[in-house]
Amino acid sequence: MFVRKFYPINLLLGLIFSFSLISININSQLRAQNSNKDQIYDHHEVMDDPYMPLINPKKSPAYKSRSSLFFTSQVNVDEDGNNILGDAANEPSIAVDPNNPDNIIIGWRQFDNVASNFRQAGVAYTNDGGETWVNDGVIEPGVFRSDPVLGVNSNGEFFYNSLTTNSFDYWCNVFRSYNSGWQWDEGVLAQGGDKQWMVIDKTDSEGNGNIYSNWTSYYSYCYPNFFTRSTNNGDSYEDCVDIPGNPYWGTLNTGPDGELYIAGTNGDGGIVVSRSDNAKDGGFIMWDMLNTDIDLDGSVVSQVAVNPVGLLGQVWVDIDRSNGSGRGNVYVCASVHRDMFNDPGDVMFTRSLDGGVTWEDPIRINTDEGFTNYSWFGTMSVAPNGRIDVIWLDTRDAVSYPYLSALYYSYSIDNGVTWSENEKLSELFNPNEGYPNQDKMGDYFDMVSDNDGAHLAWANTLNGEQDVYYGHITPWFVGVEENISSKSDFHLINYPNPFSESTTIRYELEKNSEVNISIFDTYGKLIAVVKNENQNSGLHNIVFDSKGLNPGIYYCRISAGGKRDYQKIIKTTNSVY
Numbered sequence: 380m381f382v383r384k385f386y387p388i389n390l391l392l393g394l395i396f397s398f399s400l401i402s403i404n405i406n407s408q409l410r411a412q413n414s415n416k417d418q419i420y421d422h423h424e425v426m427d428d429p430y431m432p433l434i435n436p437k438k439s440p441a442y443k444s445r446s447s448l449f450f451t452s453q454v455n456v457d458e459d460g461n462n463i464l465g466d467a468a469n470e471p472s473i474a475v476d477p478n479n480p481d482n483i484i485i486g487w488r489q490f491d492n493v494a495s496n497f498r499q500a501g502v503a504y505t506n507d508g509g510e511t512w513v514n515d516g517v518i519e520p521g522v523f524r525s526d527p528v529l530g531v532n533s534n535g536e537f538f539y540n541s542l543t544t545n546s547f548d549y550w551c552n553v554f555r556s557y558n559s560g561w562q563w564d565e566g567v568l569a570q571g572g573d574k575q576w577m578v579i580d581k582t583d584s585e586g587n588g589n590i591y592s593n594w595t596s597y598y599s600y601c602y603p604n605f606f607t608r609s610t611n612n613g614d615s616y617e618d619c620v621d622i623p624g625n626p627y628w629g630t631l632n633t634g635p636d637g638e639l640y641i642a643g644t645n646g647d648g649g650i651v652v653s654r655s656d657n658a659k660d661g662g663f664i665m666w667d668m669l670n671t672d673i674d675l676d677g678s679v680v681s682q683v684a685v686n687p688v689g690l691l692g693q694v695w696v697d698i699d700r701s702n703g704s705g706r707g708n709v710y711v712c713a714s715v716h717r718d719m720f721n722d723p724g725d726v727m728f729t730r731s732l733d734g735g736v737t738w739e740d741p742i743r744i745n746t747d748e749g750f751t752n753y754s755w756f757g758t759m760s761v762a763p764n765g766r767i768d769v770i771w772l773d774t775r776d777a778v779s780y781p782y783l784s785a786l787y788y789s790y791s792i793d794n795g796v797t798w799s800e801n802e803k804l805s806e807l808f809n810p811n812e813g814y815p816n817q818d819k820m821g822d823y824f825d826m827v828s829d830n831d832g833a834h835l836a837w838a839n840t841l842n843g844e845q846d847v848y849y850g851h852i853t854p855w856f857v858g859v860e861e862n863i864s865s866k867s868d869f870h871l872i873n874y875p876n877p878f879s880e881s882t883t884i885r886y887e888l889e890k891n892s893e894v895n896i897s898i899f900d901t902y903g904k905l906i907a908v909v910k911n912e913n914q915n916s917g918l919h920n921i922v923f924d925s926k927g928l929n930p931g932i933y934y935c936r937i938s939a940g941g942k943r944d945y946q947k948i949i950k951t952t953n954s955v956y
Contacts (some may be wrong), residue, residue, distance in 0.1 A: 422543055424573055424598075424880055425525045428816060431495035437464040443661050449788075451835075451850040453782065453842075454485050454503050454512045467493050467813055470821025473836035474529040474537050476559065477581060480829060481508040484537050484560040485836045485954055486527035487847040489517050490815035491531045498815070500524040500541045501847070504560030509834075509849040518554055518563055520581045526551075529825075530579040532588050535559070539614055540569060540577040540592060549573050550593070550600040553613055569616040571608040573598035574693075574822070582700065583757040583835040584637025586659025588612055593641055595627040604878055606641075610661045623666045624651035626680055628822075629694035633659075635706055635826040640735065642696035644712055648678035650694055650711060675727040675741045677715030683723065683772065685753045685782045689819030691716065691724055692756045692771075701765035705794035709735050712769055714745070714757035722750040726757035726771045730795045744789050746801050747775035752780070758835075762828035768852065769798075770826060770835060783807040790854050792901060799902040804852065806841060813844035820845060855903025869937050869944045873923070879951035881924045884909065884935055884946075888916045892939040896921065898948075899934045906933060914939075925950050 438461040441453040455468040467490040476482035482504070489501030500518040505511060518524070518539065526542040539554040551571025554563045575594035580586040589610055596605040604619035604625075622641055627644025637659035642652045650673035658664045660798060681690045692714035701703040707729040717725050726744040731737060745754040757771040769788050777783035785804035791796045810820050824837040835850035869886045876882060896909040909923050923935070928950055935946045 388701045392872050419533055424525045426544055428495040428497045430497045430893060433465050433492045437465055449850060450854055451848050452509055454847045454849050455501060456512055456514055462842055465493060466491050467815035468847040469845050471836035471838060471847045472527045472529040472825040473827055473834055474531040474894050475827045475834050476531060478535045482559045483509060484529055485849060486529050493815045496815050496817040498525050505630050509770055509851060512691045526575055528577045530577050533581045536897060539573060542575060551575050555613055567613060570600050570619050570730045570942040572600055572605060574628055578631050580633045580637055582633055582635060582637045584659050586637035587657060591631055591639055593622060593631060596625055597891050620664060623653050626651045630696055632697050634698040635700040640696050640709060642694045644679040644694055646795040650675055652735050673711055673729060673738050676714050676719050677717040679713055680716045685755055686820055687818040695759040697759055697761040699761055699765050701763060703744040705765045708732055710793055710795060712757055712759035714755045718923055720750045724753040724755045726754045744798060756824050758824045758826050760826040761826040762830055764830045767795055768828045768833040782811055784810050788852055808840045813840045824867045870938055871944045871946045873948050875947055880949050881922055883920050883922050885920050887918050888914060888936055890916045896940040897936050906954060
């Protein structure tokens with residue numbers, strides 16, 4: 380393979396920009412306070428350990444957990460579905476077939492032996508929605524690979540973008556699978572560089588099927604440029620171009636009409652978003668919005684105590700592609716080291732209602748008290764119906780060891796104005812154990828949202844070592860464009876609806892049953908229990924008195940005979956006739 384030579388100028392620049400910091404809390408703050416410019420030169424993939432196989436590995440049961448809100452199962456398993464002791468896996472990415480969400484592929488950095496940081500392109504697939512995973516081995520065995528990024532097009536064809544390097548040269552190959560991960564082709568040179576990201580346009584625009592990718596300009600196959608595009612389904616990738624604002628450690632995404640947004644941090648620690656309206660056309664790319672600084676009241680940093688040689692997280696950008704009131708809204712979310720409170724890590728969110736021209740003041744998603752906890756690896760995705768999902772790792776519950784972390788979740792169904800209560804999804808685990816001779820748990824997680832919930836690729840040490848997991852999150856109510864269909868024969872209705880004072884709830888029982896009628900708000904909080912008793916079969920009418928209830932949207936839930944159904948009810952301030 381022909382590879383262009385690029386010798387980084389980081390040695391001189393690192394000396395110019397490096398400086399020493401004085402920190403009261405040395406353990407948690409020393410690395411987090413380093414210069415952002417130093418960090419970009421220091422933070423890149425290096426192949427330094429030789430490959431080391433694991434001889435006669437021992438096995439243990441794979442970890443799996445299920446609750447009403449969250450299901451998770453281990454992905455990097457052997458042919459019998461068991462955990463492999465002594466290996467490691469981190470930095471996962473996920474792609475979900477838009478035509479069949481049971482078909483999912485997750486890729487990750489695979490370390491066959493924790494005694495060596497030599498990594499390869501791990502991959503596994505499921506055809507049953509994540510219940511079981513098939514791991515047929517890495518892509519290109521024996522080849523150093525890192526920074527996995529997966530995508531899928533509208534036809535259900537999967538793509539795996541993978542970085543490789545020989546210490547001075549950085550380039551990416553994109554592999555394709557036309558059969559849901561059973562087989563992969565030999566890969567195509569896709570320009571590339573360190574910390575690349577990739578998105579495939581699945582909108583109804585003329586850009587459908589286009590593949591876009593950008594990466595860190597300082598470690599680029601085509602320095603000083605750092606962006607490429609494929610307009611022929613990944614058969615080839617165009618010559619590189621640059622992006623205004625020089626974003627890195629970020630992501631890119633497409634809007635409802637195929638417009639392209641790229642977000643990342645910059646050399647000063649701020650957040651930048653660039654946009655192109657014509658990247659979908661296939662001609663010369665024009666960037667319509669230049670170097671717009673986004674305020675998240677903090678900086679994206681690396682080399683932090685919870686992830687010593689990794690990132691606190693990367694910058695996520697996503698767009699509302701629904702037909703609701705938020706269509707076209709642009710959202711940015713990231714875990715940042717806060718400026719105002721010197722907090723080591725908060726998940727901050729901001730939005731633009733005008734295509735990225737102006738941005739609102741940032742809001743904090745994690746609601747823990749104090750200024751010493753880490754909320755890291757913040758990850759965001761937007762469902763087709765406009766629901767915004769955010770997950771992160773959080774140290775708020777740590778007692779015996781300050782960096783013990785648990786997975787947390789929050790979502791918004793009103794375009795990011797308000798957010799559900801922080802939900803703890805996992806048990807605590809120690810992110811500082813199980814390192815594969817490299818002191819980090821990767822640099823990111825990845826998530827894809829659909830109208831039924833969120834599909835998550837994440838890593839943890841719940842079984843005592845670093846492994847990669849699939850998770851599915853089911854919010855209480857799944858979206859802005861809520862369309863609850865009856866899955867029972869209750870014939871549940873209420874009248875009047877809307878109402879100002881009281882409403883009659885009407886339903887029918889097929890047989891004598893223990894019946895529970897309850898009222899919830901839009902985030903699943905129980906507001907009132909209307910009935911909880913045994914009732915005879917037949918038609919029933921009960922009156923719900925809403926005295927003391929604020930005007931708004933609520934849900935009435937009936938549970939009986941092992942079945943349940945919902946009805947959206949609306950209380951207004953005015954009399955309804």
